Amino acid sequence: MIYNLYIYNKHGVCLLYHEWKRPNITAGSAMADQKLMFGFLFSLKQVVNKLTPDSGMPGFHACSTNKFKLNYYETATGLRFVLNTDPNCGDMRECIRYIYSAVFVEYASKNALYTAGEPLDNEQFLFALDKYVRSLPAFTSGAA
Amino acid sequence: MAGLRTRKLNIVDRALGKGRQEVVSQSAFAHLFSEFVQYSQARSITASELERRLEDAGVGIGVRILELASLRDGKTRRETRMLGILQYVHTTIWKALFGKSADALEKVVENEDEFMISEQEPLVNQYISVPAHLPNLNCAAFAAGIIRGALESAGFPAAVQAHTVAADAGGSRTVFLIKFAPEVLARERSLASA
Amino acid sequence: MAAQRPPYQRLGDVAFSKVEKVNAELFTLTYGAVVVQLLKDSEDVEQTSIQLEKMGYNIGVRIIDEFLAKANAGTCTDFKETGEVIAKVAFRMFLGVTVDCRHVVEPNAPADAMPAFHLIIVDNPLVDFVELPEHCSTLAYCNLLCGVVRGALEMVGMRVETKLLKDTLWGDEHTEISVSLKELVHEQYRDDDE
Numbered sequence: 147m148i149y150n151l152y153i154y155n156k157h158g159v160c161l162l163y164h165e166w167k168r169p170n171i172t173a174g175s176a177m178a179d180q181k182l183m184f185g186f187l188f189s190l191k192q193v194v195n196k197l198t199p200d201s202g203m204p205g206f207h208a209c210s211t212n213k214f215k216l217n218y219y220e221t222a223t224g225l226r227f228v229l230n231t232d233p234n235c236g237d238m239r240e241c242i243r244y245i246y247s248a249v250f251v252e253y254a255s256k257n258a259l260y261t262a263g264e265p266l267d268n269e270q271f272l273f274a275l276d277k278y279v280r281s282l283p284a285f286t287s288g289a290a
Numbered sequence: 291m292a293g294l295r296t297r298k299l300n301i302v303d304r305a306l307g308k309g310r311q312e313v314v315s316q317s318a319f320a321h322l323f324s325e326f327v328q329y330s331q332a333r334s335i336t337a338s339e340l341e342r343r344l345e346d347a348g349v350g351i352g353v354r355i356l357e358l359a360s361l362r363d364g365k366t367r368r369e370t371r372m373l374g375i376l377q378y379v380h381t382t383i384w385k386a387l388f389g390k391s392a393d394a395l396e397k398v399v400e401n402e403d404e405f406m407i408s409e410q411e412p413l414v415n416q417y418i419s420v421p422a423h424l425p426n427l428n429c430a431a432f433a434a435g436i437i438r439g440a441l442e443s444a445g446f447p448a449a450v451q452a453h454t455v456a457a458d459a460g461g462s463r464t465v466f467l468i469k470f471a472p473e474v475l476a477r478e479r480s481l482a483s484a
Numbered sequence: 485m486a487a488q489r490p491p492y493q494r495l496g497d498v499a500f501s502k503v504e505k506v507n508a509e510l511f512t513l514t515y516g517a518v519v520v521q522l523l524k525d526s527e528d529v530e531q532t533s534i535q536l537e538k539m540g541y542n543i544g545v546r547i548i549d550e551f552l553a554k555a556n557a558g559t560c561t562d563f564k565e566t567g568e569v570i571a572k573v574a575f576r577m578f579l580g581v582t583v584d585c586r587h588v589v590e591p592n593a594p595a596d597a598m599p600a601f602h603l604i605i606v607d608n609p610l611v612d613f614v615e616l617p618e619h620c621s622t623l624a625y626c627n628l629l630c631g632v633v634r635g636a637l638e639m640v641g642m643r644v645e646t647k648l649l650k651d652t653l654w655g656d657e658h659t660e661i662s663v664s665l666k667e668l669v670h671e672q673y674r675d676d677d678e
Contacts, residue, residue, distance in 0.1 A: 222552050222559075223639040247553030255546040256317065256417040258324030258429070259331075262545065313505035314609055317550055318578040319514065321543045322628075326518050329539060333525065347517040354513055354613070387510045413506065 148285050149214065149230040151275075153250070155263055156224025158184050162266040166279065183228060187218070207239055217242060225250070235284045249274045320417045327418065327429055337424040341431035341452075348435020349442070352383075356440040359386045368444065372405070372470060372478050375446050380407055383440050388413055393463070403475045407437065407466045410457075415464060428452045430464045437466055447471040492557075492568050496576030499555045503577060512612045519625060533624035540631020541638075548636040551577065563665050566642070567601035570633060570663075581607045588662070600664035603633070608652065608659045616653050624648045626659050633663055643667040 153162040160180040174182075194206045208217050210233045217229040217238035227242045253271035254260050260268060279285060326347070327340075334340035359382050369375040380395040398404035412430045430452035438450040448470045457463045470478075518539075522532045551557070557573050560566045564587055571585035584604040590597065610626050624630075630646035637644050643666045650656035 221549065222641075223549055225549070243553070246549070251550045251553050252417075255549045256320050256324065258327040258418050312508050314508045314511045314580050315500070315578045316504040316506045317547070319506045319511045321547050322511065322514055322518065324546075325539045325543050326514070326521075328542070329518075329535075330521075343521070347514075347521050350517050350520060351510075351513040354516075355509070358509065358613075387507060389507055 147232040147287065148235070148279055148282065149232070151230075151245075151279070152180065152183055152226075152228040153266065154184055154187075154226040154228075156226075157263070158188075159263055160184065160265075161263070164272070164275065166285070187226065187228065208237075219243065219246065221246060231284060232287075234287070238284070241282060241284070245275065245278065249278060316413070319413070323414060323429075323432070324417060337427040340424070340427060341429075344429060344432040345435035345438065345450075348432045348437075349439035351387075352436040352439020352441070353443040354439075355383055355386055355436065356443050359383055362386075370477075371481060372446065372474065375441060375444050376405055376407070376468070378444075379437055379440055383436075387436065398467075401469075403470045403472075405468045405470075407468065408463050409433075409466075410463050412464045428454055428464070430454075430466070433464075434466050437468065441468070441470075446474050448474065490572070492572035493576070493582065495555065495557060496573040496582065499573060499577035500580055502554070505580075508580070508609050509612070512609055515610050515628070516614060519623075523620065523623075529620050529623045533622075533627050536624065536627040537631040537634075540628035540633075541635035542631075543628070544632040544635020544637075545639055546635075547578070547632065548639045551636070552640075563599040563642070564601070566637070567603070567663065571603055574636075575603075575605070579609050581605065581609060598665045600662060602649070603661045603663065605629075605659040605661070606657075611652055611659070614653060621654075623653075624651070625653050626651055626661075629659075630661055633661065637663075638669075641669045643669055 147167060149167050150165040151162065152160060154160050160177075160183075163176060163180055190206065190209070205220070206218060208215060210216065212233060215231050215233045215235055215238075217231060217235070219227045219229075219239055219242040221227075225246070227245060229238055229242055229245075231238060249271065250266075253268065253274055254266055257268065257270075260266070260271075266272075327344070330340055330343040330347075334343055363382065369378055376395055379392075381391045384390065384392045392407045392409050394406075394408045396406045396408070398406060409430075412433055414432050415428070415430050418429045434450040434452040438448060441448045441450070448468050450469075451467045453465045453467060454462050455465050519532065519536065522535050523529070526532050526535065551574055555573050555577055557569050560569055567585040567587065571583040575581055575583040584606075586602045586604060588600050588602055605626075608626065610629070614625065616623055616625065627648055630648055634644055634646045645662075645664050645666055647662045648659070649662050650658060650660035652659060
């Protein structure tokens with residue numbers, strides 16, 4: 147089951163939060179929620195960097211609890227995609243890469259009237275995103 | 291400096307026929323056009339001002355593509371009738387620019403001097419979402435300019451406007467409304483009666 | 485020369501074969517229309533060259549994501565490799581042309597000097613049908629490309645300086661752009677940016 151998606155730019159600005167299902171209702175504003183998520187990623191990345199052997203390339207792509215799984219993809223340009231799913235979803239990196247290449251690139255970076263750093267609220271983008279996510283087998287699997 | 295260098299390769303020495311390389315990525319075009327829309331937007335206050343800028347830029351392309359296309363066709367005779375030139379724009383010119391004919395060419399029933407060329411998904415609108423503060427913006431004004439340029443340089447001055455209309459089957463299409471200048475209509479009448 | 489094309493060239497061929505394409509003339513003529521509009525607006529050759537570079541920069545900042553998402557070029561280990569990837573993969577993917585990359589080392593450069601390369605574009609789609617009139621002879625017509633490279637590299641943490649060194653429109657044999665690395669910008673996290 148796919149819960150929600152966050153997209154941040156390299157400065158930590160949340161460009162998009164989209165929710166399909168949310169397993170719990172957190173108290174607080176949407177903005178506080180987005181900041182909390184970014185703070186979590188920030189800290190997690192520092193831990194990952196510390197734990198990675200010197201010779202290796204740091205980078206994590208997922209972490210999970212018994213209730214959910216956070217799938218992460220960071221581009222060389224510093225865009226950060228966070229796709230939260232139920233813990234039984236497989237490797238979601240390909241899906242996130244698809245969102246990057248076929249949705250973000252097509253409907254945000256190529257869009258003349260989208261300014262980098264602004265919230266992604268244009269209809270074409272949201273439509274393409276929603277259509278793709280709903281088409282994934284993972285969207286309906288594991289429904290409790 | 292640069293300006294003092296001698297021109298080794300003059301433009302007339304270069305081939306004007308089919309270029310060596312005929313296609314570029316659609317993305318390169320989309321980004322260039324996007325950037326031009328943004329540049330023009332920064333210099334316009336209203337949507338119609340922006341559209342006029344896009345249209346003006348298109349005119350120069352229309353003039354040039356008409357020359358290039360007729361050269362390739364080996365066309366030696368000029369079109370003299372309205373329908374002839376419209377068909378040329380709708381098929382040959384459109385193909386030279388967009389790789390296909392336009393979707394339709396129709397006559398406006400009520401007005402003798404008005405015609406419509408329509409297109410389901412104009413390339414120039416593909417990557418543009420209309421911003422909230424300019425709800426009436428139609429970037430196909432650029433293609434309207436191309437049509438106007440081609441018509442004008444063929445001796446058919448006309449006003450061309452791009453409109454987005456809801457299609458019967460849902461979605462929308464872009465209609466280019468072409469209104470010929472009075473002298474064109476007068477010539478058409480005299481040719482028809484001749 | 486081996487019969488098989490070098491890896492980056494093949495990667496560029498594959499990337500170009502997969503992208504949607506448009507007629508190169510539409511691209512070339514649109515670019516021409518953009519330059520004409522800029523000259524009209526600023527009435528200054530120097531300013532137009534600067535503006536073209538700026539527009540290129542904006543395009544570079546955006547287009548890099550498409551490149552990363554679709555070209556599968558992997559991670560470059562050094563600046564030399566970056567030059568190869570730009571020349572053989574990026575130019576091929578977007579403009580359909582292959583470009584040569586020449587690595588330049590200053591004769592008396594210290595061992596830790598910042599690296600640089602030149603991009604040599606023989607088959608430049610921007611300059612078809614173009615001749616610079618006398619009063620614009622110093623115009624850096626292809627400055628857009630300099631901006632694209634600068635913008636794209638900046639997004640992946642490389643601050644570079646680019647310069648249009650040669651251009652066929654200035655009478656040179658080919659278009660040549662120098663790209664020199666100024667700084668590697670490492671990602672900085674700030675916890676309290678608000």
